[in-house]
Amino acid sequence: MKQISIYDTTLRDGTQAEEISLSTADKIRIAGKLDALGVDYIEGGWPGSNETDRSFFQEIRQYDLSHSRIAAFGSTCNPKGRAADDANLRALVEAEPDAVTLFGKTWDLHVTEALRVSLERNLDIISDSISHMCAHAPEVFFDAEHFFDGYRKNPDYALACLRHAHEAGAKVLVLCDTNGGSLPFEVREIVQTVRAALPEAQLGIHTHNDSETAVANAVEAVFAGAVQVQGTINGFGERCGNANLCSIIPNLELKSGGRFRCLPEGRLKLLTSTSQFVSELCNLRPFMRQPYVGKSAFAHKGGVHVSAVLRNPETYEHVRPELVGNEQRVLLSDLSGRSNILFMAKKYGYALDKNDSAVLDLLDEVKTRESQGYEYSTAEASFELMFFKAMGWSKRYFHLINFNVVDSMREGFTEPYAEATVMLKVGGMVEHTAATGQGQVNALDVALRKALTPFYPTLGEMRLEDFKVRVLHGVMRDSGGTASVVRVLIESADATDRWTTVGVHYDVIHASWQALVDSINYKLFKDDPKKFPVGGKHFPQSEPK
Structure with a gap:
């Protein structure tokens, strides 16, 4: 079985995605999860480019990681100077990482148009930078930027860049499909050619997803001989994203006939929770249809x-x-x-x-x-309540007497004013409360929980995570569509669980009330101490069937 080195760049390349911004504390927490998962390298960032990344390398020294090594990222030296005098390379040394990854130009177009130096000078830059860093860092990797594009245009020069990096001491030559435009058959052929040209060099692969082939390209590269895979959790990254490690790792471990190992024994089962953790910390909803780790994957x-x-x-x-x-x-x-x-x-x-x-x-x-507009494939909590009602669960935690919601715009104010009043009967007592909120549904939620929390303190742990409204065009109450039926989905959570409930009505507030009541009832139901595992997980022995 061949060990494939997994190099995670979520904390650097992943943060270049739109909508993602991580603090130093966020990056430390993600690094802890990646270490628990068992990736070999965690690229913490580019210490020469910003304060957050510099802070990360200072902070991460205080933690004892059990498996992962910390890598720092940077560029080859400034074309106008020497590696020994370069501020960017100095910042990499001062970060004191376990490994350093330097990227350099391997496409002649970038050398002459972006760096504006001769092809020979670029080779000197690569050699000088790699050899200098090898004297100051335990391990040095060379990211051959735009390698596949460069190889297609000028294969001799692209290979010359790799050869100079290898001779200067780079441990792994990482072939980068920086523009994400390569196809799997091209990647496999080119990696095989590079292996034949540089048989003593270790190769890595770094692909982007602009052609929806990043995962396939990375897998093909491994089958062609690459020993290191660079990617990000959930495929986060600039433009269309990076290669998704959440697909690459199980593809290699589970689909190769036992040829490859990516993570330590027993760690693959942590993949889904790691994926969800990173999404949450990036403040992004997990992609339900993501292969292997998505909620809809199975x-x-x-x-x-x-x-x-x-x-x-x-x-x-x-x-x-x-x-x-x-x-x-x-x-x-x-x-x-x-x-x-x-x-x-x-x-x-x-x-x-x-x-x-x-x-x-x-x-x-x-x-x-469902014909009326309800959606139970998503709102499983609403179905669970319906199921146990059918099984004989008859307990009611509260009884609605009435509720009223008003929304108005007052003179001199720029924001609307929402207020809700709720009258409930709980345990033989009538509770009448009122509350304001940011919108009618929020006001209703606050008033409802204000009335119930004295009786059910665990409601204080509950929070509303998401609120979705959809007009169901196929179900109308009038010919003009102004009384179309709407479906409301409310996602709620507490310290241990997350659940979704549904409401359907032509009145959006009434639909919201249905979903809100189901959400609170589900919280109370799952926390109810008078449930016994007799005949079912929740069914209470004392209730009639």
């Missing part, structure tokens, strides 16, 4: 698919989701069959028969509600 909706998967997961799953820390999911919709209901029942701890009246009733209710 989700099944059609009844025929579900029936087959329940018999044998291999029928519609290319790998077992547990291998990468993900899980199989069965979605509920108007495409559902009895297999979907049986799967969810088993998930909740019930071994129901396919001819059980509860199964047929639930299936009919799901299909009816």
Whole structure:
């Protein structure tokens, strides 16, 4: 089995993506996760370019990483000077990393047009910079920028650049598809050619996704002989992104017939949680349909698919989701069959028969509600409440008497004023509260929780994470469309869980109320201490079936 070195550049190349900005503290936390995952190198940034990256290298020295080595990134020396006098290279040395990656020009167009020096001078720059850094850093890698474009235009010169870097002491020559325009067959052929030309050199691969081939290109390079793969978690990066390590790593470990190892034994199962952690810290919603680690990667909706998967997961799953820390999911919709209901029942701890009246009733209710605009493939918490109601769960945590919401614009104010009043009956007592908020739904949420929190303190842990409204054009209340039915999805979370609920109505506030009430009921339901694992995960022994 061949060990492939995984070089993560999320903290440097990944932050060049739109919408991503990380503080030093963020980068330290991500580095801890990457170390736990077991990547070999964590590129912390370019210490010669900004204060955040310099701060990271100072701070990371205070942490004892269990596996990963910290790499610093920078360019070859200024064309007008020498490596020994270069401020950028000095900053790399002062950062005291475990490894240094220098990028240099290998496309003759960039040498003459961007650097504006002769081809020979660029070779001297590469040799001088690499040899200087090898005297000051434990390991030095050479990123051959724009290598594949350069090789296609002038293969002799591109190879000469690699040869100079190798002879100067670079441990790995990393071939970069910087513009992301290469195709897999080209990458494989060129890597094989480079290996033949420089048989003693170790090669790496760094690809971008502008042609949607970054992952395939990286995999092809490994099969052609590359021993290091550079990429980012979730494929974050400039323009269309970098090669996605969340796909490359399992592709190599699970699809190569045992030829390659990327992570330490047992670490692959941390991949999904690492992906989600990085997305959250970057303040980006995880991509549901991302291969291997996405929430939808092993989700099944059609009844025929579900029936087959329940018999044998291999029928519609290319790998077992547990291998990468993900899980199989069965979605509920108007495409559902009895297999979907049986799967969810088993998930909740019930071994129901396919001819059980509860199964047929639930299936009919799901299909009816979906035709009205409800969406249970996303709003699993709403379905779970509906399921346990069908199973006999009869407890009501509160009873609505009435609510009222007003939204107005007052003279002299630039922002609207929203206020909600709620009257509830809780445990035989009537609670009447009012609250203001940033919009009607927020005011309603604040007023509702204000009334309930004295009775249910754990609601203080709950927060609303997301709110989505969609007009359902296929369901109208009038011919003009002004009373179109809307669907509201509310995503909520507490310290341990995240859940989504749904509401549907022609009145957006009423739809929001439905989703909001389901969200609060789900929180109270899952925290209810009077539930026992008798017949099901949540079913309370004292409640009638």
